[in-house]
Amino acid sequence: MSKEKNTLFTIGQFAAMYGINKKTLMFYDEIGLFKPAMIHKENGYRFYSYYQSTELETILLLREMKVSVSDIQDFMRHRSTESMESLLREKIVELDENIENLRAIREKLCDRHTNMRELLSLDPSRISVIEKEPHYLATVQTTPEKSFEEDVEAVIRQTREYHLPLMYQETYGSMISVKSLYAREFHDYSLLFIQLPNAQNKKGVHIQPGGKYLQAFCKGSWDRLPYRYEELLQYAEQNHIELSGYSYETGINEMVIDTMENYITKIEIPIREAKSSGA
Numbered sequence: 001m002s003k004e005k006n007t008l009f010t011i012g013q014f015a016a017m018y019g020i021n022k023k024t025l026m027f028y029d030e031i032g033l034f035k036p037a038m039i040h041k042e043n044g045y046r047f048y049s050y051y052q053s054t055e056l057e058t059i060l061l062l063r064e065m066k067v068s069v070s071d072i073q074d075f076m077r078h079r080s081t082e083s084m085e086s087l088l089r090e091k092i093v094e095l096d097e098n099i100e101n102l103r104a105i106r107e108k109l110c111d112r113h114t115n116m117r118e119l120l121s122l123d124p125s126r127i128s129v130i131e132k133e134p135h136y137l138a139t140v141q142t143t144p145e146k147s148f149e150e151d152v153e154a155v156i157r158q159t160r161e162y163h164l165p166l167m168y169q170e171t172y173g174s175m176i177s178v179k180s181l182y183a184r185e186f187h188d189y190s191l192l193f194i195q196l197p198n199a200q201n202k203k204g205v206h207i208q209p210g211g212k213y214l215q216a217f218c219k220g221s222w223d224r225l226p227y228r229y230e231e232l233l234q235y236a237e238q239n240h241i242e243l244s245g246y247s248y249e250t251g252i253n254e255m256v257i258d259t260m261e262n263y264i265t266k267i268e269i270p271i272r273e274a275k276s277s278g279a
Contacts, residue, residue: 009047010047037052128215132212138196209270
């Protein structure tokens with residue numbers, strides 16, 4: 001074993017041991033980050049020793065942690081248990097944040113994929129009862145008198161307040177109260193919403209309840225929605241369904257259409273569960 005530790009490896013051999021390109025070792029040498037144990041005087045060949053393994057492993061670990069080369073140079077000049085503990089702690093926090101962001105992105109991609117699969121076999125005239133999990137929504141108030149630009153600005157402020165990703169990465173839509181629907185006031189929208197990845201311990205978060213929902217779709221521009229709501233109310237009456245809370249509207253195919261004639265709005269309204277009579 002001691003003989004192996006005293007062996008000198010060529011730059012190609014040492015690079016192969018760690019699955020890196022020998023140009024990487026040449027670059028590290030040129031910037032003074034990691035120098036060979038010996039350079040042959042006559043031919044200039046670089047040689048590395050077994051004892052340098054730990055130093056290179058540390059550098060490669062830091063590079064894998066996305067630490068910049070300049071920060072690695074500074075770390076290697078002042079290596080200590082304290083500095084390594086501090087660096088690892090910072091990177092673990094950063095990694096946890098990245099994992100959370102990736103989970104949120106994955107959830108969003110799954111939502112988009114579900115929408116696309118649904119579209120492939122969608123009958124826009126269908127009305128059905130579905131089950132939904134609860135969701136947390138950040139909301140902003142709106143009125144028919146507010147301009148579209150004012151609504152967009154309010155939503156953007158909300159995304160910043162909750163430190164949300166860009167709007168195109170989030171599920172967003174509008175809400176109209178069931179009370180307004182029963183009154184046939186189909187333009188009386190009261191809230192815009194952005195779906196949050198979690199409750200985030202924020203005050204004022206709107207909880208979209210879990211449970212049974214009446215679900216329908218409206219194909220075409222938004223001016224067709226009142227007609228669709230009329231059909232929904234008739235369906236609910238015929239099937240003895242009582243609606244509650246808010247209707248939640250989201251566009252599900254805006255990424256794959258060119259005109260509003262093909263736009264599809266998904267409508268979901270909570271169903272009030274009938275109270276069971278006592279024995």
